[in-house]
Amino acid sequence: MEELKPKRIIALMSGTSCDSIDAGLCDVYPDLSCKLISGINYNYPEHIKSKIFQIFSGNAGIKDICQMNFAIGQCFSNAANLLISEFGKPDFIVSHGQTVYHYPFDDSIDNISLKSTLQIGDSAVIAENTGCDVISNFREADVAAGGEGAPLVCFADEKWFKKAAVQNIGGISNVTVVSDETFGFDTGPGNVIIDYCMNKFFGMPYDKDGEIGFSGKICESWLDCLMQDEYYFKNPPKTTGREYFSKIYIENALKFAPDDPKDIIATVTALTAKTIAFAYERFVPEDINEVIIGGGGAYNPYLMKLLKLYLPKYIELKRHEDYGISSNFKEVMAFALLGYCTYYNIPNNLPSCTGAKRRVVMGKITKYS
Ligand SMILES: Nc1ncnc2c1ncn2[C@@H]1O[C@H](COP(=O)(O)OP(=O)(O)O)[C@@H](O)[C@H]1O
Numbered sequence: 001m002e003e004l005k006p007k008r009i010i011a012l013m014s015g016t017s018c019d020s021i022d023a024g025l026c027d028v029y030p031d032l033s034c035k036l037i038s039g040i041n042y043n044y045p046e047h048i049k050s051k052i053f054q055i056f057s058g059n060a061g062i063k064d065i066c067q068m069n070f071a072i073g074q075c076f077s078n079a080a081n082l083l084i085s086e087f088g089k090p091d092f093i094v095s096h097g098q099t100v101y102h103y104p105f106d107d108s109i110d111n112i113s114l115k116s117t118l119q120i121g122d123s124a125v126i127a128e129n130t131g132c133d134v135i136s137n138f139r140e141a142d143v144a145a146g147g148e149g150a151p152l153v154c155f156a157d158e159k160w161f162k163k164a165a166v167q168n169i170g171g172i173s174n175v176t177v178v179s180d181e182t183f184g185f186d187t188g189p190g191n192v193i194i195d196y197c198m199n200k201f202f203g204m205p206y207d208k209d210g211e212i213g214f215s216g217k218i219c220e221s222w223l224d225c226l227m228q229d230e231y232y233f234k235n236p237p238k239t240t241g242r243e244y245f246s247k248i249y250i251e252n253a254l255k256f257a258p259d260d261p262k263d264i265i266a267t268v269t270a271l272t273a274k275t276i277a278f279a280y281e282r283f284v285p286e287d288i289n290e291v292i293i294g295g296g297g298a299y300n301p302y303l304m305k306l307l308k309l310y311l312p313k314y315i316e317l318k319r320h321e322d323y324g325i326s327s328n329f330k331e332v333m334a335f336a337l338l339g340y341c342t343y344y345n346i347p348n349n350l351p352s353c354t355g356a357k358r359r360v361v362m363g364k365i366t367k368y369s
Pocket residue numbers: 014015016017018019020169170171172191194195205206207208209210294295296297299300301
């Protein structure tokens with residue numbers, strides 16, 4: 001095997017929240033540790049963002065998806081170029097792309113599997129616009145090996161943390177339980193329902209610092225009803241996405257919501273916290289007594305307060321910052337590591353998290369020529 005050397009990598013990621021393209025300049029070392037040198041949150045131009053939401057809502061055609069694949073590639077390049085203009089070219093770029101559809105089910109037609117996932121933002125566009133090689137399209141290799149193609153961050157969690165539950169609260173929430181046998185799964189919605197309701201009732205993209213949540217009252221009967229969704233009861237491995245917690249799903253749920261929009265925000269925030277606590281109760285061994293929170297949800301103090309309330313008292317709540325890692329850039333750092341492994345041919349999926357049949361090297365390499 002080729003001798004491992006440190007690599008300077010720009011990693012690019014946009015999650016299900018679609019709040020920004022996160023770009024991180026990282027150094028990844030042979031011991032698989034990763035240091036963030038600089039990070040930026042690059043906002044999609046407004047019309048591109050609304051096109052992506054049109055795709056999420058199922059109201060876009062193949063023409064829109066075709067165009068957005070290239071347009072998002074340009075947006076990702078712009079984010080990378082901001083770092084390149086300040087720090088120079090990295091050894092290579094790693095891009096997660098923008099997930100527009102995730103179908104982790106065992107359906108088939110004519111005995112042919114339909115399990116699939118789609119991240120767009122074409123790597124050739126990024127290579128051409130930055131002058132760098134690009135490693136991208138991680139999830140496909142895991143799906144091809146029978147996995148769900150998610151969650152992938154577990155691989156980094158296992159390398160970077162000792163025994164703990166590492167909880168990411170992005171659009172969707174996912175946990176990695178780092179223990180003798182690490183496993184992980186999506187616990188359910190993170191910010192996706194909160195953001196949707198903030199947009200609908202307050203014309204704002206999210207509940208900044210949990211202010212609206214703090215001012216509302218949790219409607220316990222509606223919360224009980226929301227907690228009955230079958231996803232929460234399914235055994236891991238399991239993953240979900242915007243296709244499930246969709247606009248239609250949320251609009252249906254809102255038919256039974258309290259009248260005051262502040263109470264709606266308080267209750268859907270409680271749903272995120274309570275489904276995380278419920279997942280721990282059901283699926284996480286009791287000897288795990290530390291939870292390390294990351295993702296944008298870590299910046300919502302109302303959500304944090306509710307998590308503390310719902311989790312068993314023996315669990316200590318920490319943030320990635322307590323370990324010197326930015327909650328905001330943790331996922332890009334994880335993808336920098338995944339790309340480093342692709343480069344060196346090191347298997348980088350964890351079958352105990354994704355359900356894949358075997359360990360594979362995920363990621364496709366696009367050369368800048
Ligand atoms: N200061 C804050 N107060 C409340 N919520 C926040 C704050 N900062 C970020 N968030 C939430 O985090 C979300 C983004 O989280 P992120 O981890 O980037 O998710 P994703 O990986 O899905 O893009 C935002 O849409 C918002 O709901």
